[in-house]
Amino acid sequence: MGVYTKIGDKGKTAFLGCGMIEKDDPRIEALGALDELNSIVGIALCMVKDKEPLEILTKIQHDLFQAGADLAGSASEKKARPKITETHVREIEEAINLIEQKIGLPVKFVLPGGTPASAYLHFCRTATRRAERNLVKAGNLTELSPELLKYVNRLSDLFFMLARQANNEVNVKDQQPIYKYFEEKKE
DSSP: OOOOSSGGGGGGGTTTTTEEEETTHHHHHHHHHHHHHHHHHHHHHOOSSSSSHHHHHHHHHHHHHHHHHHHHTSSSSSGGOOOHHHHHHHHHHHHHHHHHHHHOSSSSSSOOOOOHHHHHHHHHHHHHHHHHHHHHHHTTTTTOOHHHHHHHHHHHHHHHHHHHHHTTTTTTOOOOOOOOOOOOOOO
């Protein structure tokens, strides 16, 4: 058998424990969002140069495959599948805490951008939020592990801090939005 199977030619695909389902099913949307996020993390890996963030991003790529397996196996026997655990969540929180100790928390909103690495890490952050929204929708059809949702929620926070750290390492300051137009007060 080759790369193409022709199984999906009519808009359906296999989903563990559910048989064939439509490709626009929220569970497939969520899997696709996790896959897209993993691809964007791959681009960020090409931009980041420091060892510690590279190790974190590489681990995240593996974790995202595990998250996909967790979701894909949500309708199958619980013990027979890889899943995101509290340990995954704790590792993300520890990484966030270490970066926070180094660079602190922002006191204002931060614009995405600065260095190419930071810009791609912000892109990872926003793609993570989309994946999270899709997982919530998928959770209306299948029971998701609470750790999976916690992990993805924390992951966007980690990308935010990694983006700020990427700028900080080369002395690029956080940029805040400029709010130019306000409603004028009528007196």
